[in-house]
Amino acid sequence: MLKKERHDFIMRQINLHNRVLTSDLVQLLNVSEDTIRRDLQELVDEGHLFKVHGGALSKSYHSSFDDSTVYARDKKIVIAKKATELIKDGMVVLIGGGTTILEFTKQLPQGLSATFFTISPLVAVELAKYNNVEVVLIGGLFSKNSQVTYGGHVISQLSEIKADLCLMGTSALHPEGGLTDTDWEINQLKKAMLACSKKSAVLCISEKLNITLRLKVCPIESISYLVTELDKEHESLSNYQKKDVNIL
Amino acid sequence: MLKKERHDFIMRQINLHNRVLTSDLVQLLNVSEDTIRRDLQELVDEGHLFKVHGGALSKSYHSSFDDSTVYARDKKIVIAKKATELIKDGMVVLIGGGTTILEFTKQLPQGLSATFFTISPLVAVELAKYNNVEVVLIGGLFSKNSQVTYGGHVISQLSEIKADLCLMGTSALHPEGGLTDTDWEINQLKKAMLACSKKSAVLCISEKLNITLRLKVCPIESISYLVTELDKEHESLSNYQKKDVNIL
DNA sequence: AACATTAATGCACAAAAACGCAAAAACACG
DNA sequence: CGTGTTTTTGCGTTTTTGTGCATTAATGTT
Incomplete structure (x- = not known):
């Protein structure tokens, strides 16, 4: 499986469930944890998602409880x-x-x-x-x-x-x-x-x-x-x- | 459940009811009291809420008395x-x-x-x-x-x-x-x-x-x-x- | 003042992340 | 085609993070 395909797969999961677990992705995609982590990091760098301990969350998910702090x-x-x-x-x-x-x-x-x-x-x-x-x-x-x-x-x-x-x-x-x-x-x-x-x-x-x-x-x-x-x-x-x- | 998700859950409760009890959260989220306390502490550090004995209060609770002035x-x-x-x-x-x-x-x-x-x-x-x-x-x-x-x-x-x-x-x-x-x-x-x-x-x-x-x-x-x-x-x-x- | 409930603290353990390194695969180019 | 380079990936080790438990301290209640 190509890297790009993995990235797409991860983003689909994110859009679907608003969250992914690193461990789940390891199983689903059958690659090592490191690879998943690197994938997630790259997606973060591109600004597509939000990394947390144990997995990642959708970007919009983050903003959900921040109504007290209006940006800028x-x-x-x-x-x-x-x-x-x-x-x-x-x-x-x-x-x-x-x-x-x-x-x-x-x-x-x-x-x-x-x-x-x-x-x-x-x-x-x-x-x-x-x-x-x-x-x-x-x-x-x-x-x-x-x-x-x-x-x-x-x-x-x-x-x-x-x-x-x-x-x-x-x-x-x-x-x-x-x-x-x-x-x-x-x-x-x-x-x-x-x-x-x-x-x-x-x-x-x-x-x-x-x-x-x-x-x-x-x-x-x-x-x-x-x-x-x-x-x-x-x-x-x-x-x-x-x-x-x-x-x- | 990811830490971030727990935080989010707690903040939803806070925004909804202006207060949470530590004991309730322990039950709802099915984690130890310590974890809840640490979560609350972190949310305090980030300035999202206000910790008191037994739980936490919404930050706005202190400043705006909107909700408390609701009669009965x-x-x-x-x-x-x-x-x-x-x-x-x-x-x-x-x-x-x-x-x-x-x-x-x-x-x-x-x-x-x-x-x-x-x-x-x-x-x-x-x-x-x-x-x-x-x-x-x-x-x-x-x-x-x-x-x-x-x-x-x-x-x-x-x-x-x-x-x-x-x-x-x-x-x-x-x-x-x-x-x-x-x-x-x-x-x-x-x-x-x-x-x-x-x-x-x-x-x-x-x-x-x-x-x-x-x-x-x-x-x-x-x-x-x-x-x-x-x-x-x-x-x-x-x-x-x-x-x-x-x-x- | 005695008691029960809730907090804080230090510790141990497990899970996850980061880092460096090396093997393998893909690619570039003469 | 072959050789050098880059990219991608996995492994072992070290750090960091998250969690629960036991103990002690603080707080609220009667």
């Missing part, structure tokens, strides 16, 4: 604060989910009076704390991974909305590749959200810049505002500025 | 545990909001496979933690007071659902007056929820029994199950028993 929280707060400038009294805003967006909802000025449509329950709960803000939660199937509603029902309801601004987090942004994502459902969702908004703003920590993922949501030109934690003039933003995106 | 929490937990008996694999359940219901979502058995429709974002988020549970969030205007979606849009979507069981908290229950409420919107909502379910269960702490409020939702006969923290045979429940309500 400080940067996200900076972004969130900047983004509040975009919201004016009387606006109708369509807003997504994700940790950055959630941070954003905590940074809004108290007196703000606006209407928010959202697909994220957590965002809805946060926004409801503002007295003069009206919140509409768009219902549908609820995604365990991304913690937002999704599916046909959501899309069809989105099609009935006309918002002034669409605010969303992002998985990846690239000057040429535009806004991209890995999950098909989320991809559809973002497309629909953009389609029903006059303008759009993307909240994006810098490490997600200049990356392209599998599925394309929209070209860079469709984005009105880009909000990062970097300074407006930072060189890594120049490629976006050229494309007529407003940098915040 | 202990009683509600008793009710919630009883109510889980009503849920069987494969069921389609329509579930409301409120603190009692939220407690209920934390008491369900891990393996449960069912579909839940809900009008409460917080309930949706909790239910999404169960792997085999499908969650559909019913969208609409979001109420700041009761933290559920409401309004015409919700009602019209409810009319398209057919559920096996409807589970709701309650403001007041009376043997003659039936289920009553003070808020007109919530009243409409509860009516609609009952209308689309084959059976209905009301979760109700005893002090809300024998009270009638302004607006009537339904007569007592429309309720299939009544779940309180009292013993089945308690005298204050006899008036309900007579009306053919199943007491849990």
Whole structure:
């Protein structure tokens, strides 16, 4: 059996059960423990899984109990604060989910009076704390991974909305590749959200810049505002500025 | 079981109930006390929880008193545990909001496979933690007071659902007056929820029994199950028993 | 104060990982 | 084809890690 085949086999097991035991793999693949260990190490180096004593766990498994420690929280707060400038009294805003967006909802000025449509329950709960803000939660199937509603029902309801601004987090942004994502459902969702908004703003920590993922949501030109934690003039933003995106 | 998995299990318990007992974990995980203690110590070192004599507490327990301020929490937990008996694999359940219901979502058995429709974002988020549970969030205007979606849009979507069981908290229950409420919107909502379910269960702490409020939702006969923290045979429940309500 | 429960500590043992080394296989290239 | 190089693999040894047990200390209860 080829190394590559072993690696694939291991990844299948991981995707299936979220875990593998070294000893099991030794039996199943009929090779020595060392080989398995080396395989696992290589898969770790490629960032595909997570090694622990006795075996390995899926990468996503790890994040399951870490909701207290939001990754790169400080940067996200900076972004969130900047983004509040975009919201004016009387606006109708369509807003997504994700940790950055959630941070954003905590940074809004108290007196703000606006209407928010959202697909994220957590965002809805946060926004409801503002007295003069009206919140509409768009219902549908609820995604365990991304913690937002999704599916046909959501899309069809989105099609009935006309918002002034669409605010969303992002998985990846690239000057040429535009806004991209890995999950098909989320991809559809973002497309629909953009389609029903006059303008759009993307909240994006810098490490997600200049990356392209599998599925394309929209070209860079469709984005009105880009909000990062970097300074407006930072060189890594120049490629976006050229494309007529407003940098915040 | 891998160490990491144990840690994860412990953290799930903590996030769910804000506390764990060392002795419980020993039983549940089938390892020695020492191992549990070491696990807890490591989780403390990583800053995930808070160790006390006899077990550990959630870190947020100390800072945010959200959970401890829930009125009559202990009683509600008793009710919630009883109510889980009503849920069987494969069921389609329509579930409301409120603190009692939220407690209920934390008491369900891990393996449960069912579909839940809900009008409460917080309930949706909790239910999404169960792997085999499908969650559909019913969208609409979001109420700041009761933290559920409401309004015409919700009602019209409810009319398209057919559920096996409807589970709701309650403001007041009376043997003659039936289920009553003070808020007109919530009243409409509860009516609609009952209308689309084959059976209905009301979760109700005893002090809300024998009270009638302004607006009537339904007569007592429309309720299939009544779940309180009292013993089945308690005298204050006899008036309900007579009306053919199943007491849990 | 006496007692029971829970923690901490040191120790022993087993399982797993890391490391260095050597054999075998695959590959490169004149 | 043959020779030198790299890659892959397995083995023995040493370290590290995980676990349980016995003993002692601390804590809570009545």
